[in-house]
Structures are given as structure tokens and as C-alpha cells.
Amino acid sequence: MGSGISISGFRKAFGPGLMWAAAAIGVSHLVQSTRAGAMAGFGLAGIVLLALVLKYPFFEFGPRYAAATGLSLVEGYRRIGRWALWLYLLITLSTALIVQVAIVLFTAFLLKLVLHLGLSVSVVAALLCGLCASLLAAGRFSFLDRVIKLVMVLLAASTLAAAAITLPRADFSTIAFWPRDGARQALPLAFVLALVGWMPSAIDISVWSSLWTLAKDRATGQRADPASVLLDFRIGYVATGLMAFAFLTLGATIMFGAGQEFGSSGTQFSAQLVDLYTRTLGGWTRPIVYTAVVTTMFSTTLTVIDGFPRAIDRGLRVAFVEPEGTSAYAGTGRAYWGAMGILSALTVLVLAVFPGSLTAMVDFATIVSFITAPALGYLNLRAVTSPAVSTELRPGRVLVALSWLGLAVLGSFAVVYAVSRLG
Numbered sequence: 553m554g555s556g557i558s559i560s561g562f563r564k565a566f567g568p569g570l571m572w573a574a575a576a577i578g579v580s581h582l583v584q585s586t587r588a589g590a591m592a593g594f595g596l597a598g599i600v601l602l603a604l605v606l607k608y609p610f611f612e613f614g615p616r617y618a619a620a621t622g623l624s625l626v627e628g629y630r631r632i633g634r635w636a637l638w639l640y641l642l643i644t645l646s647t648a649l650i651v652q653v654a655i656v657l658f659t660a661f662l663l664k665l666v667l668h669l670g671l672s673v674s675v676v677a678a679l680l681c682g683l684c685a686s687l688l689a690a691g692r693f694s695f696l697d698r699v700i701k702l703v704m705v706l707l708a709a710s711t712l713a714a715a716a717i718t719l720p721r722a723d724f725s726t727i728a729f730w731p732r733d734g735a736r737q738a739l740p741l742a743f744v745l746a747l748v749g750w751m752p753s754a755i756d757i758s759v760w761s762s763l764w765t766l767a768k769d770r771a772t773g774q775r776a777d778p779a780s781v782l783l784d785f786r787i788g789y790v791a792t793g794l795m796a797f798a799f800l801t802l803g804a805t806i807m808f809g810a811g812q813e814f815g816s817s818g819t820q821f822s823a824q825l826v827d828l829y830t831r832t833l834g835g836w837t838r839p840i841v842y843t844a845v846v847t848t849m850f851s852t853t854l855t856v857i858d859g860f861p862r863a864i865d866r867g868l869r870v871a872f873v874e875p876e877g878t879s880a881y882a883g884t885g886r887a888y889w890g891a892m893g894i895l896s897a898l899t900v901l902v903l904a905v906f907p908g909s910l911t912a913m914v915d916f917a918t919i920v921s922f923i924t925a926p927a928l929g930y931l932n933l934r935a936v937t938s939p940a941v942s943t944e945l946r947p948g949r950v951l952v953a954l955s956w957l958g959l960a961v962l963g964s965f966a967v968v969y970a971v972s973r974l975g
Contacts, residue, residue: 606958
């Protein structure tokens with residue numbers, strides 16, 4: 553890709569990468585990374601790093617394809633073949649509700665804790681979905697762009713500060729690619745796969761990233777140059793990696809050494825998570841911690857409530873209205889608002905009937921994302937190496953080789969999990 557990046561060009565492209573990071577830094581970090589540290593110390597650090605490295609190409613291919621072609625990955629799937637587009641739509645439609653329920657559930661528990669709400673989880677979820685929909689309707693993409701930048705700065709400052717303070721008490725002897733001895737026995741295979749499934753996030757948000765890149769172009773009235781788009785994404789990706797290890801450190805230094813474990817209920821888990829911060833930064837920081845944690849999950853909820861409908865809207869349009877997928881359609885038509893309304897209503901209904909365990913709900917959602925990862929990763933690789941992308945803008949040999957390695961590892965893990973469940 554082109555190497556020249558101007559300051560003005562980067563400023564116009566800056567934003568979608570942080571939106572991607574905001575969507576990623578949520579349940580996978582606050583819940584899964586922290587639990588990993590609490591359960592195994594730094595014993596799962598290698599697994600976290602492996603997931604970050606092996607899944608990187610598939611996430612980068614989203615903004616890369618959009619910058620190179622002016623189209624989203626949805627159009628890229630359609631150009632592979634109708635089967636690819638319908639496979640993506642099938643995966644999206646079958647996982648959207650599961651993922652949204654898990655994220656809204658955790659956010660609702662945090663809001664109940666911080667605001668001392670006596671309302672049921674389903675009522676808080678309904679208010680949360682309604683608020684997000686209203687904000688998106690009023691501010692559209694520009695609002696989302698501005699809010700995410702503020703939230704990410706707030707989250708990074710508080711979390712990195714908390715992790716740095718705990719480092720002197722860290723037991724780095726537990727660092728390993730795979731936990732040793734007793735720690736290994738305490739880690740179910742399902743949890744490890746769930747950790748990989750959403751570390752740093754589910755691969756399907758690569759489609760959202762391509763759509764946000766195009767929405768940014770539409771908002772600025774100018775198509776961003778590919779080099780600036782990739783730099784924007786890489787900043788967001790590095791941020792998610794740093795935050796993953798920061799949360800892992802908090803769990804490892806505070807809870808693992810003390811022999812503490814997280815509770816499975818949403819109320820208990822939320823309280824323990826907040827205590828991780830306040831016990832290291834001091835009780836006086838509780839309001840700051842509340843703000844950081846809630847804004848983090850709120851931003852994740854906001855991006856998820858926007859992302860799934862945006863992708864569904866685009867997919868249905870390419871499937872039925874514009875099969876060639878050549879227009880600069882913004883992706884917020886009737887199907888966008890219809891999908892948002894249906895998903896929100898179903899989310900509230902599920903939480904009203906099956907409030908369930910927070911950690912069990914999260915593990916289920918992340919394992920589903922893990923199982924679908926190889927298929928979506930393969931589609932992304934096919935799209936970005938297709939003739940639609942000019943030779944100079946395609947990924948290099950190293951990135952392509954890393955993609956095939958990632959597909960092999962993720963596919964093998966999926967097979968191992970399937971065999972273990974059948975056994």
C-alpha cells in the first residue's frame with residue numbers, strides 16, 4: 553500500500569479504527585481477559601498473544617478492502633459468489649442476537665450497580681437499547697465517531713494506570729503459553745476457546761470496520777487514502793492488544809495471587825470488576841472507575857447496536873436490490889432500522905425470560921463466534937486477494953501466509969472443540 557501519509561489525510565481517515573477498538577474492548581477484555589488473569593495468572597498470556605497475532609490479518613482486511621475498492625466486505629463476499637454472501641448473512645443472522653444479548657446483559661448489570669437501580673435487568677436493557685437507538689437516530693455516524701474517541705481516551709488512561717500500579721506485585725513466573733500444573737486443571741477447554749473466540753473480538757466485526765470506513769468517507773465528503781486508513785486501524789488494534797494485557801494483569805495481580813475467583817452472577821461479577829480498580833487506585837477513584845467502566849461497555853453496546861443492523865442492511869441490499877454492489881450506499885435504510893428494532897426487542901425478551909448467568913452467557917456467545925471464525929476469515933482472505941483489489945493494494949506475502957496459518961490454527965481448535973463435545 554502507498555507509504556505517503558499526510559497529516560490532513562490521516563485526520564480525515566481517523567476514527568473507524570477507534571470504533572473497531574471500542575467494539576472489541578468490551579466483554580472480551582473486561583470479562584474474559586480479567587477472568588483469564590484471575591484463573592491462571594499470566595499462564596494464558598501466550599494464548600492471548602497468539603489470538604491477537606493470528607486474527608490480525610482478518611480484521612485488517614476489512615478497512616483494507618474498503619480503502620482499496622470503495623466498497624464494503626459485503627460486496628466483496630458477493631463477488632466471490634452468491635454462496636459466500638448467503639453464508640455471511642446466515643452467520644450474522646444466527647449470531648447477532650446471541651452476541652447482543654451477552655453485551656447488553658453485562659452493560660445492564662454495570663448500570664444497575666453504578667446507578668443503584670432497582671429495576672430488573674430486562675427493563676434496564678430496554679432503556680439502554682432505546683437510548684442507543686435514539687442517539688444513533690439523532691447523531692448518526694458523526695455522533696458515534698466523536699463519542700468513541702472520548703471514551704477510548706478515558707478507558708485507556710484509567711485501565712493502564714491501574715495495571716501499572718499493580719505490576720510490582722506481579723508474579724511473572726506464571727507467564728506461559730499454556731498454564732502449568734494445577735492451573736491447567738482449573739481451566740476448562742471451553743473457557744480457553746471462548747477467550748480466543750473474542751480476543752480481540754469476533755471476526756465478523758471486520759465487516760463493520762469496512763462499513764465504518766465508507767461512512768467516514770461519506771461524512772468527510774472525501775475518500776481517505778489507503779495508507780491513512782490502515783494506520784488508523786493499526787492504532788486501534790494496538791490499543792486493543794495493550795488493553796487486553798492490562799486487564800489480564802489486573803486479574804493476575806489482584807485475584808490470582810489471593811486465590812480469588814469471579815462470581816458467575818452479573819451483580820457479583822460487576823462489583824468485583826469495579827473493585828479491581830478501586831483497590832489499586834484508591835477508593836477516591838471510584839467515580840472515575842465507574843465512569844470508565846460504564847462508558848466502555850456503553851460504547852461497545854452502541855457500536856454493536858449500530859454494527860449488526862448496518863451489516864444486515866448492507867447484506868440484504870446486495871442480495872436483493874443491488875447484486876453487483878457498486879454504489880456508495882450509506883447502509884442506514886429501512887432494513888437498518890428494522891433490524892435494530894427487532895434485535896433490541898428480542899434482546900429484551902430473552903433477558904426477561906432467561907436472565908441466566910453472566911459468565912455462562914458470555915462463554916456461549918464467544919464460543920459461537922469462535923466456531924464461525926475460520927469461515928469468515930477465509931471469506932475475508934478471498935475478498936482482499938481477488939481481482940477487485942489492485943495488486944499494489946493487496947496484502948503482502950507475509951500477511952497472506954499469516955492468514956493461512958491463522959485459518960489452520962483456528963480451524964483445528966474448532967475441530968478439537970467439536971470432538972470434545974461429541975465425546
